[in-house]
Amino acid sequence: xxxxxxxxxxxxxxxxxxxxxxxxxxxxxxxxxxxxxxxxxxxxxxxxxxxxxxxxxxxxxxxxxxxxxxxxxxxxxxxxxxxxxxxxxxxxxxxxxxxxxxxxxxxxxxxxxxxxxxxxxxxxxxxxxxxxxxxxxxxxxxxxxxxxxxxxxxxxxxxxxxxxxxxxxxxxxxxxxxxxxxxxxxxxxxxxxxxxxxxxxxxxxxxxxxxxxxxxxxxxxxxxxxxxxxxxxxxxxxxxxxxxxxxxxxxxxxxxxxxxxxxxxxxxxxxxxxxxxxxxxxxxxxxxxxxxxxxxxxxxxxxxxxxxxxxxxxxxxxxxxxxxxxxxxxxxxxxxxxxxxxxxxxxxxxxxxxxxxxxxxxxxxxxxxxxxxxxxxxxxxxxxxxxxxxxxxxxxxxxxxxxxxxxxxxxxxxx
Amino acid sequence: xxxxxxxxxxxxxxxxxxxxxxxxxxxxxxxxxxxxxxxxxxxxxxxxxxxxxxxxxxxxxxxxxxxxxxxxxxxxxxxxxxxxxxxxxxxxxxxxxxxxxxxxxxxxxxxxxxxxxxxxxxxxxxxxxxxxxxxxxxxxxxxxxxxxxxxxxxxxxxxxxxxxxxxxxxxxxxxxxxxxxxxxxxxxxxxxxxxxxxxxxxxxxxxxxxxxxxxxxxxxxxxxxxx
Ligand SMILES: Nc1ncnc2c1ncn2[C@@H]1O[C@H](COP(=O)(O)OP(=O)(O)OP(=O)(O)O)[C@@H](O)[C@H]1O
Ligand SMILES: [Mg+2]
Numbered sequence: 001x002x003x004x005x006x007x008x009x010x011x012x013x014x015x016x017x018x019x020x021x022x023x024x025x026x027x028x029x030x031x032x033x034x035x036x037x038x039x040x041x042x043x044x045x046x047x048x049x050x051x052x053x054x055x056x057x058x059x060x061x062x063x064x065x066x067x068x069x070x071x072x073x074x075x076x077x078x079x080x081x082x083x084x085x086x087x088x089x090x091x092x093x094x095x096x097x098x099x100x101x102x103x104x105x106x107x108x109x110x111x112x113x114x115x116x117x118x119x120x121x122x123x124x125x126x127x128x129x130x131x132x133x134x135x136x137x138x139x140x141x142x143x144x145x146x147x148x149x150x151x152x153x154x155x156x157x158x159x160x161x162x163x164x165x166x167x168x169x170x171x172x173x174x175x176x177x178x179x180x181x182x183x184x185x186x187x188x189x190x191x192x193x194x195x196x197x198x199x200x201x202x203x204x205x206x207x208x209x210x211x212x213x214x215x216x217x218x219x220x221x222x223x224x225x226x227x228x229x230x231x232x233x234x235x236x237x238x239x240x241x242x243x244x245x246x247x248x249x250x251x252x253x254x255x256x257x258x259x260x261x262x263x264x265x266x267x268x269x270x271x272x273x274x275x276x277x278x279x280x281x282x283x284x285x286x287x288x289x290x291x292x293x294x295x296x297x298x299x300x301x302x303x304x305x306x307x308x309x310x311x312x313x314x315x316x317x318x319x320x321x322x323x324x325x326x327x328x329x330x331x332x333x334x335x336x337x338x339x340x341x342x343x344x345x346x347x348x349x350x351x352x353x354x355x356x357x358x359x360x361x362x363x364x365x366x367x368x369x370x371x372x373x374x375x376x377x378x379x380x381x382x383x384x385x386x387x388x389x390x391x392x393x394x395x396x397x398x399x400x401x402x403x404x405x406x407x408x409x410x411x412x413x414x415x
Numbered sequence: 416x417x418x419x420x421x422x423x424x425x426x427x428x429x430x431x432x433x434x435x436x437x438x439x440x441x442x443x444x445x446x447x448x449x450x451x452x453x454x455x456x457x458x459x460x461x462x463x464x465x466x467x468x469x470x471x472x473x474x475x476x477x478x479x480x481x482x483x484x485x486x487x488x489x490x491x492x493x494x495x496x497x498x499x500x501x502x503x504x505x506x507x508x509x510x511x512x513x514x515x516x517x518x519x520x521x522x523x524x525x526x527x528x529x530x531x532x533x534x535x536x537x538x539x540x541x542x543x544x545x546x547x548x549x550x551x552x553x554x555x556x557x558x559x560x561x562x563x564x565x566x567x568x569x570x571x572x573x574x575x576x577x578x579x580x581x582x583x584x585x586x587x588x589x590x591x592x593x594x595x596x597x598x599x600x601x602x603x604x605x606x607x608x609x610x611x612x613x614x615x616x617x618x619x620x621x622x623x624x625x626x627x628x629x630x631x632x633x634x635x636x637x638x639x640x641x642x
Pocket of ligand 2: 464465466587
């Protein structure tokens with residue numbers, strides 16, 4: 001017989017006690033993994049709307065309300081962005097790319113629609129073209145437009161149709177399913193920026209308010225190096241001044257953290273509390289398990305085992321249980337994460353970012369967005385939780401075996 | 416180098432003192448136990464017999480005095496040295512058997528030599544089977560203690576105490592928990608097997624019939640012995 005056979009016999013013989021230790025470690029690991037993963041997944045979900053824009057920051061400038069609600073107008077959070085300010089934003093450190101857009105409403109006499117003209121690029125036309133469900137993509141010099149799937153359904157539009165905007169009819173190239181992507185910057189009609197600039201240039205109620213030129217814009221989609229996000233947001237604020245409307249993952253997080261119960265930090269604190277409680281629990285369970293075996297440990301001493309060999313035997317047993325418990329906890333966490341279908345949060349988009357004219361009843365669109373994210377359990381989290389569980393089991397046994405015991409002879413004499 | 420002769424006592428205690436709180440159980444006790452013989456310790460209940468055996472085994476620590484086993488002062492040894500002395504030179508049989516419930520009879524017998532490499536695992540297994548058959552337990556080798564009667568458990572415990580062919584075997588009322596006939600059988604086994612391998616047997620008993628069979632009888636009174 002060797003010590004591993006002894007260990008196996010011991011663990012199997014005292015199934016109840018083994019199971020209790022195993023479960024206490026397993027449940028702790030499970031709770032910690034799930035809590036941390038919910039917290040991290042939640043914080044990712046909060047960023048999701050911005051990610052699906054294809055940009056990290058959307059920058060606008062707040063202006064005046066159109067004098068007459070007729071024809072093509074700029075909504076008031078979409079004032080003209082002066083070209084030199086756009087250039088300064090492009091030059092901010094950390095800015096990877098800037099995609100310009102022109103956002104407009106068309107009000108009566110034509111039926112209401114929102115229009116977004118946008119530059120080429122991954123945050124612009126490229127992003128839209130990637131989500132086309134029917135029809136064809138458009139290029140920067142195309143004269144055709146893309147239609148949002150909701151709008152297309154409501155108005156019975158399909159590729160090949162023509163849509164009246166202002167005084168001109170534009171051919172529809174394709175339908176974009178923006179709803180599934182959860183687009184933040186969403187419009188009924190998308191077109192190359194060139195066409196939108198031309199429309200704005202000839203729109204009297206735009207020109208009433210702003211000296212909009214042939215190469216101007218009223219909305220910026222900005223990609224940044226994520227480490228610089230906060231700095232860039234502050235930099236844009238400084239350039240655009242007090243009327244700046246800047247939306248980023250940060251703004252969602254800031255508004256949502258106050259409403260929802262789980263922030264990443266809270267998750268970590270909870271995991272820490274769970275960790276501490278379960279460490280104490282495992283310690284107690286192990287201490288009483290070791291205590292139960294005092295007599296056996298005294299016997300091993302009487303038949304010539306060293307204290308070290310005895311302690312190692314007990315520590316090894318508990319470590320085996322800790323390894324099994326941690327593994328079980330992790331596997332269970334992965335299964336639960338898979339079965340749960342992820343976490344789902346409802347985000348109410350700020351009006352600025354989804355500016356449909358609420359004064360037009362036929363135009364009201366639900367501004368809430370549901371984001372579903374699979375629970376994210378990273379290898380790092382698995383490693384930390386697993387090693388933590390094993391360490392707790394090991395430490396608990398080490399502490400318990402080091403505790404002062406009664407004299408071995410007294411223990412062995414007991415009936 | 417000290418030469419061990421047949422005349423040197425196997426066990427010597429020198430001025431042993433042991434108290435539990437204010438109760439002085441062992442009072443300046445000196446004793447020589449002759450080698451390769453059967454010695455019995457007798458005395459009234461509470462006279463300190465078990466305490467003395469605990470001190471000799473090193474599993475109790477004295478307040479003062481020394482214990483010499485084959486001339487070695489065991490309390491001068493560190494944990495490793497003490498463990499090695501027990502593993503190589505001592506066997507102990509308890510009144511309450513103290514078998515490990517999770518292990519089979521055979522595994523219990525092998526438990527003292529898990530870390531011993533004087534013989535191979537296979538050789539120790541042969542010896543364990545041999546001992547089990549000598550105590551009449553070979554057929555029950557794979558049974559756990561829970562499935563064995565008191566007398567059977569004590570026979571397994573005797574086999575365990577002899578797996579290392581100890582120079583000294585300490586037994587504290589080994590038949591105290593057994594009925595008369597079983598007790599007689601276990602006693603015969605113990606004396607017979609130790610005589611075969613020339614082991615010094617020191618047995619605590621309050622059975623006067625057993626004491627009468629001893630080569631030497633020590634009587635404990637007031638924490639001392641009378642020979
Ligand atoms: N661990 C202990 N703590 C306190 N007192 C103890 C302890 N062990 C023994 N004693 C006391 O020491 C005295 C001697 O005990 P011991 O067990 O050596 O007696 P004994 O001669 O073996 O008796 P018995 O024949 O009943 O087994 C008793 O009074 C006992 O109560
Ligand atoms: Mg006693």
